[in-house]
Every structure is written in structure tokens, then in C-alpha cells.
Amino acid sequence: MNAPIQAKTSSRDPVTSQPDLYVAAQLSPGERKRIERLAKGGEVARVYKGLYVKADGGEAEVERRVRANWAAVGGVVVPGGVVSHSSALHGGPSAGTLVISHPTLTRRSVKLPGLTLEIRNGSGNLAGDMVLSQSGLHFAGRTRALLENLGRKTSIKAGQEEVELRLITTLNSSGEKALNSIRDEAASLAHSLGLQEEGETLRHLIGALLGTHQRGELKTREGMQVAMGKPVDKERIERFNELADYLRGAHLPRIEDAIPRGTARHNAAFIESYFSNYVEGTKFAIEDARDIVVNQRIVENRPKDSHDILGVFRLALEAPYRHSPPVAGEDFLPGLEQWHSEMLRMRPEAHPGVIKGQANFAGTTQFVSPSHVRGTLEEGSRIALSVAEGFARAVFYAFLISEVHPFDDGNGRLSRLVMNAELSRVGLHRIIIPTLFHPQYIDCVRKLTRDSEPVDFVRCLAKMARWCAQFDYGNLDILIELLKKTNALEESPVQYMLLNLDGGHELTA
Known part of the structure; x- marks a missing residue:
């Protein structure tokens, strides 16, 4: 059997060293004759004058090899x-x-x-x-x-x-x-x-x-x-559309808000503020945080942290922030700026109410660039209106603000506040992310950000909606003890598991 023909190797013309492609003009006279014999025998296919490819694998493989070597093929046909x-x-x-x-x-x-x-x-x-x-x-x-x-x-x-x-x-x-x-x-x-x-x-x-x-x-x-000065982050808009598509067809919970006005609502707003700040690094013992809110007692050596607790508490409790998300479209970002300014008004170093001036990151993930914040939030908030109001739209708002990350600080807290404002707007139970569950919540956000996979993100918020609805918020002392009983205040998901009030494992979606 004849040895297989190999195109001549040349440092001047690397195309001739392609194992699938043979250019007759680049072969010696003896090699050209051997190629012609192999073509007659069907081992190589003549695809153009002076141009051959290996024929093993049939017509489909010949076509694949021609496409794969398109530059060399084009150079032979149209030098x-x-x-x-x-x-x-x-x-x-x-x-x-x-x-x-x-x-x-x-x-x-x-x-x-x-x-x-x-x-x-x-x-x-x-x-x-x-x-x-x-x-x-x-x-x-x-x-x-x-x-x-x-x-x-x-x-x-x-x-x-x-x-x-x-x-x-x-x-x-x-x-x-x-x-x-x-x-x-x-x-x-x-x-x-x-x-x-x-x-x-x-x-x-x-x-x-x-x-x-x-x-x-x-x-x-x-x-x-x-x-118009409103460029959008196209990759993020695609991701928002994918989340919206999923939310339109998903079976989602509807958990009515049964917390009465007055003391119980104040207690719930405090717990929401406490956990939302704690997971972002503003850490107090829950008893100290309670003193800040209930007695307006600012911790002397941590005045700004104390005001962080009060800022989120006010937005979780008071109108219009409690039950009126920012208006979608071109008014969405101005609305967020007002929320942010109110939430962090005692932190001038966090530039309250001002869009970030530089790109921000979470690990290796870069959020939307400053120049694209306005357009991306405007377009994204319009997409939010295409999903059902209530739980679906609340979930969308939470991811929209988290994914854009429009401010230097406070983005996580803001995302949860707007989510809950949509829930309160239609009479649904607000969602609190306890300390122990926060790492799992972030993992689900990351999965949606990196893999465009929305299922776990939606499920984890549905779990928390059911978990929060278990508690009676009427007595703050009893409520704090019950939260401790469920391990909600713990930080290590390796050592602890979030429990129900009856001691069982965390709720399913």
C-alpha cells in the first residue's frame, strides 16, 4: 500500500501542512501524481482545480473539511x-x-x-x-x-x-x-x-x-x-429577558401579608432592616440594633452604622417607600436615586443618591458600567412590567437592581427594599433574607448572573417567603427568641441549618 500523501511542509506557506487539504501547486510532481491516483481510488476528493481534501467519512466530512479550511480554499480559488x-x-x-x-x-x-x-x-x-x-x-x-x-x-x-x-x-x-x-x-x-x-x-x-x-x-x-445618552448593557438585557420569560410561565406562591398595622408591622420592619444590614457588613447584636430602632439610641462609637439600621427601617415602614416601587421607564433611576439618598443620607462618603462613578465588582464579576446604568435600568424596568405583578415582578426587581449595581454602596439593601415594596403594593408578605440563608441566596444570584439560570434564584426567594410567613410579629421579645431557635442569626451554613418553627428543615419552594 502506498504511504499516505502529506502536503509538503514549508515555513513559507503553512497552508501546505494542513493534514486535510492538498494544494497541487504546492506539491512535488511525484506527490501530485500520487494525489491523482488517490483521487481515482476515492481516498481524496477533488473539490476544485488543483485542490483536494481527504474523503474518508463521506460527503459530510468532505464538506466539513472544506469549511474548516476556508481561508486556504479561498486562496486557491481567488488568489x-x-x-x-x-x-x-x-x-x-x-x-x-x-x-x-x-x-x-x-x-x-x-x-x-x-x-x-x-x-x-x-x-x-x-x-x-x-x-x-x-x-x-x-x-x-x-x-x-x-x-x-x-x-x-x-x-x-x-x-x-x-x-x-x-x-x-x-x-x-x-x-x-x-x-x-x-x-x-x-x-x-x-x-x-x-x-x-x-x-x-x-x-x-x-x-x-x-x-x-x-x-x-x-x-x-x-x-x-x-x-440619547442611554446606552444599554446588551448582555444584561438578554439575561433580564430570560428571567422574565421564566417568571411568566413559572408556578409562583401567593402568600398574603397577615401582619397587622401598628406594633407588629414595626417589628417586622425592624427585623427586615436588621438582617438586610447585617449581611452587608453592618453587624450589631440584635438587642443593640433593637435599642437603636425602638429607643432611637445611636451607638456612640458607630453613629453611621446606627443610621444605616434606621435608614432601611424607615424605607421598610413608611410611605411611599413601603408599598410604591419606583415608576418603570425613564423615571426608574431617579426614583432609585431618591430611595438611595434617603437610605444613606448620613453617609456622605457613600455618595447617597448619586450613580457610581467607577465600575464595581463582586469577585471577578463586573457589574454594569457607569455609562450604561441609566439605559439598562430604564430598559430593564420596562421588561419588569411584562411579568405579572406581585411575586414575579418583585423577584425581577430584586435581580435587576442587584445585577446593575447602580451605586457605590447599598445596592443589596436597595434591591431587597424595592422587591418588598412590590410585594406590599399588592398585599403580599415581605421577604426577609436571614443571615444564615444569605450565602445560599448569593449563590443563586451568582448562578443567574453567570449561567443565566433563573430557577434556583426564584425558588430560594419562594422558600424565604414561606419561611417569613411562619412568624407572629406581634411581640418582639418572643420573635427574637424564635429567630434564634431557627438558627436565623447564625453565620455558618456548614455548622447550622435554617429551621422552621417546628424544628424541621427549611421549607421547600
């Missing part, structure tokens, strides 16, 4: 060409089609197994284009690709809307300087490409995104939001 139009914007073939421009070839389609080459007469290598390995092709640079894809979407053009989205991504990741650079490059490239009209369109799009031109040039909602 000296430039990967252009939608293929340049998408990083290669899209839907099995590779667009290549060439300065001397006429328009035609070349259909190969698994890949169609759309050849267009157009400019060859220009400034900004990149050498595509050593395939014999170039790859259109960013600005050229944007120009070539403007206009109505066609079989080879991505269209203006996708160009806008790419410009927005560039602005978000690299800033205004990058868009100005694209605009400057386009001024010279447009003439070389014969795309002067597209050059003007690109200039106006960039101007609109940067606020120096009329917004009427823009076609996408995302672009209009950027132009």
Missing part, C-alpha cells in the same frame, strides 16, 4: 482576493458563504462542497486590510468592512442595523476615540472603494452616536439609546 463585506464583519463564512473581492475578476459564484464563494469585482488590498495567514488572501480591515456592509441588507451585506450595533460595541469597549478613528479612516477609504455615499452615511452614524449629528440617521433602538 490575491480580499475577504470582504459580510464575511469580513462576521470573521469568515456566514451561512456557508464566503465573500471575496478581487480587483480584476468579474462577479460570479463558485459552489464547492460545503462552501460557496461569492466573488465580487472590487478593490484589492487597501490600508488597514490584514494578511490572512499565508493563504494568499487579505482580510478587510474594520473600517472597510463597515463601509462595505452599509445600505440595505443583501446576500453579501449585513446591512446598516448590524453596522450600527458594531459601532455601539466599539464605543462601549474602546470609547469615543475609536469611533473618531474609524470616521477619519473612512474619509480616505470610501474614495478608494467607490463608496462615497456609504462614507457619508458612516460619518453621520458616528456623529449621531457621539451626539454631534441628528439622531434620525440611526435605525436601531440601541443606537438611539446611545445617542
